[in-house]
Amino acid sequence: MSAYALDKDLAELAGSARAALVRVIEATGVWAGDPVWRAAFEAVPRHLFVPYYYVGVKDGYERRWGESADPRTREQWLRGAYTDAPLATRLRDGDLVSSSSQPSLMAMMLAELRVADGDRVLEVGAGTGYNAALLAHRLGDDDLVTTVDLYPDITEAARQHLAAAGHHPAVVTGDGARGVPERAPFDRIIATCALTSVPHAWLAQCRPGARILTPLATGLLALTVRDAGHAEGHFLHTPAYFVPLRGEGRPDREPVPLGGVPSSARDHELFRFLLALTRDSLDPQEAYALWNREGMPSRERYGITVSGEHEWAWLDDPEGPYAWPLAG
Structure with a gap:
């Protein structure tokens, strides 16, 4: 049996599980400003996009598969597909390279x-x-x-999943930092991978007034594009952890040494955000002093400005005393 063609019992379970997931997302309030997204989550079956996924076990990962011969395993796979949780979908040499994001986070990002x-x-x-x-x-x-x-392999699988769900958008294989110029101009850009700076190619492919929403430094940045060389915006309140954008010239970054930083700050989520945002400009002790002095500022107080070849992060004011260049 293909995961795309469920038997009657599993089809009924998929329907009820999807409805339950929609209720969970609705309870978070993310659709209050744009309730039209509820219909999309009601209509699109998530299980078609995760015919298998991986769950963490003691010695690594275990695969859950919709075509297992064991009906109990298939049921477990289907229930997992409709939990409000991220699902690991691609591993390479033991490392996670692709996943299906947590549905409530997806809903919030789509609404934003x-x-x-x-x-x-x-x-x-x-x-x-x-x-x-x-x-x-x-x-x-x-x-x-x-x-x-x-x-x-990711784009080919995505194309197949989309076709199974009855959709045929343009699916392109390439470096996401370069955008897709042949499909531009865009009114909206949304990234589902973490960046360290905003690619200038994106701005050049946007119409004036376009909105860009992207994970950056464990946060979610919402930018308004003025023109091909200028954009500015604030971070949203929520934390966001995504697989890094991969491509030519973007090696994995080494952890920042935290010697001299009090243990109370080292694991504090807001300090880790500031640390990620300023890692090319401040050493951890300087970042801690700022963070402590400013009263552990929330994400919404931070923003990013892109102006020509320059790009910087800031606290409270793009032209204020706290601004740090982004090295990319």
Whole structure:
């Protein structure tokens, strides 16, 4: 049996599990400003996009598969597909390279993207294709959606999953930092992978007034694009941890040594955010002194400005005393 074609009992379970997931997401309040997204999550079956996934076990990862011969295992797979949790979907040499994000976080990001009818949207990080399907359903036109990923096996799987769900947006294999110029201009760009700076190619492929939503430094940054060389915006309140954007010239970064930083700060989520945001400009002791002096500032007080070749993070004011260049 293919995971795309469930037997009657599993099909009924999928329907009830999807409805339960929608209720869980709705309870978070993320749709209050744009309830149209509820219909997208009701309509798009998540299990079509995760025919298998991996769960952490003592010695690594265990695969859950929708085509297992054991009916109890298939049921376990299906229930897991509709939990409000991220699912690891691609491993390479033991490292996670792709996942299906937590649905409630996806819903919040999609609502914060502020999509309007007729918008052209670029998604950076195709993943399973689930997010692209939600966008295609919301916009009612597959051709308005473009999704890009670095690895051919990921884009091919996403294309198959999308087709199984009845959607055919543009699925492109390439370096997401370069955007997809042949599909531009875009009104919205959403990334589902973590960045260390904002790629200038994105701005050049946006219409004036476009909105960019991207994970950066364990936060979610919402930028408004003024023109091809200028954009600015604040971080949202929520933490966000995503697989890093991979591609040419982007090696893994080494951990920052925290000697001299009090233990009370080392694991504090807001300090770790500031540390990630300023790692190319402040040493950890300087970052701690600022963080402590400013009363452990929340994410919404921080922002990013892109102006020509320059890009910097700031606290409270783009032209204020606390500003740090982003090295990318």
